[in-house]
Amino acid sequence: MRTDHGLQVVRFGLIGAGRIGAMHARNIARRVPGAELMAVADPREEAARALAAQYDAKALDVDDLLKDPEIDAVAITAIAAAHSELIVKAAQAGKAIFSEKPASLDLEEIDRAIAAVKQAEVPLQIGFNRRFAKDFAQAKKVIAEGGIGTPQLMRSITRDPGWPAGLSNAAGVRPWTIFRETLIHDFDALLWLNEGAEPVEVYTKADALVAPQYKKDGLLDTAVVMITFDNGAIATAEANFSALYGYDVRAEVFGSKGMVTAGRHASSPLVHYNAEGLQQQTLRSDEEMFADAYTEELIEFAAAVRNKTTPSPGGEVARRALRVALAAMKSHEESRPVQLKEFA
Structure with a gap:
């Protein structure tokens, strides 16, 4: 078990290499104690490679990222329409999940995502940074x-x-x-x-x-x-x-x-x-x-993954x-x- 600042390291894969993804990547790699950015995925392969290269991470496609046994948690920063499906896939892969808001664009999709998270018994936190x-x-x-x-x-x-x-x-x-x-x-x-x-x-x-x-x-x-x-x-x-x-x-x-x-x-x-x-x-x-809030939400999420506790805000909060x-x-x-x- 590798540690950082005395903390067990939580190894992240990030899905989505746009503006928000780049910001979260920087925070995971540079500002969140006990966190490491392992991989980046994006449908735009060049964007994934460019962002991953900044932090000595791997550029993978989504399926390979979710299958990677070295990755403990996934940060979902893709377009909003993809969030709920990615939450489902990440849950089924047994990964802890941080997803940017909104968790979904309709109630049927968010209910499916919440159900997948509960069935897999993995943590889910939604990025309501305020x-x-x-x-x-x-x-x-x-x-x-x-x-x-x-x-x-x-x-x-x-x-x-x-x-x-x-x-x-x-x-x-x-x-x-x-x-x-x-x-x-x-x-x-x-x-x-x-x-x-x-x-x-x-x-x-x-x-x-x-x-x-x-x-x-x-x-x-x-x-x-x-x-x-x-x-x-x-x-x-x-x-x-x-x-x-x-x-x-x-x-x-x-x-x-x-x-x-x-x-x-x-x-x-x-x-x-x-x-x-x-x-x-x-x-x-x-x-x-x-800037500080974006960091603090990931610090709390990493702590929940590390300590096997339930992070907040979660799926039901996003549904409300x-x-x-x-x-x-x-x-x-x-x-x-x-x-x-x-x-x-």
């Missing part, structure tokens, strides 16, 4: 300790960075991305911050305001979703794909005894005062805002957030409030 950010975790602690009383109003925001020329990749944004791949983070955060409560109704307003010329192709780039909980709390989740001032992710919970907020705009406390007023540098990407996303989609399609009981 839970691992220090400010979000502290907000959760304050709420759990009664610091804001009973939640009444909640808000979660995701505004992706934009460009003056507009949404440059609008043609490549898949229909429903804003709900199942972007706002899924917000839905999870709201459910997590309002622990013990269940969402009962969802109402959506959405449009293509950033790139209206792609609306006919199914693009929605701006959305607000209102969620009513059974404890009376009313929450809004909003997203937009073109914040010119940078990457903007925040949460707010207002209650009977106070309020707590998480998230920030600035990349540094430095404020420049000059004749034009005040200037401050802002965050420009998820990797910048959540997906139900809200699907209800939001239906609300948009039918222009009406949707009851969560419509999605078993």
Whole structure:
């Protein structure tokens, strides 16, 4: 048994060599104690080879990676549509599984994935990174300790960075991305911050305001979703794909005894005062805002693999957030409030 920093080494295979995959590869290889990147797989063989070469890892196809007896755990960072099938395959191969969100794009698929994980008795963790950010975790602690009383109003925001020329990749944004791949983070955060409560109704307003010329192709780039909980709390989740001032992710919970907020705009406390007023540098990407959170979630996952414990958030948590996303989609399609009981 090989150790690192006194920890038994967890040997990872990574599936998906895109931007997020490259970031996770770097964290596994450089920032997670007791972890080693053994192999990379991607349908684009050149991308897999290039990423693997950076960390002296092997470039394999998916089947060979899952069969490799040297690999203990799999990090799934492929396109969202492939996540649930890869979870099933990894479970059947007996691998511990870390999967980027969303775990699936529909309930039937996620139920199949959860069943496969249970049958194989392997750990599964989903990459809802906000839970691992220090400010979000502290907000959760304050709420759990009664610091804001009973939640009444909640808000979660995701505004992706934009460009003056507009949404440059609008043609490549898949229909429903804003709900199942972007706002899924917000839905999870709201459910997590309002622990013990269940969402009962969802109402959506959405449009293509950033790139209206792609609306006919199914693009929605701006959305607000209102969620009513059974404890009376009313929450809004909003997203937009073109914040010119940078990457903007925040949460707010207002209650009977106070309020707590998480998230920030600035990349540094430095404020420049000059004749034009005040200037401050802002965050420009998820990797910048959540650098520590992306690392911490993998540290927790590796510890669960090493100690044979159940990591969190798991498949059932991902299913709860997906139900809200699907209800939001239906609300948009039918222009009406949707009851969560419509999605078993």
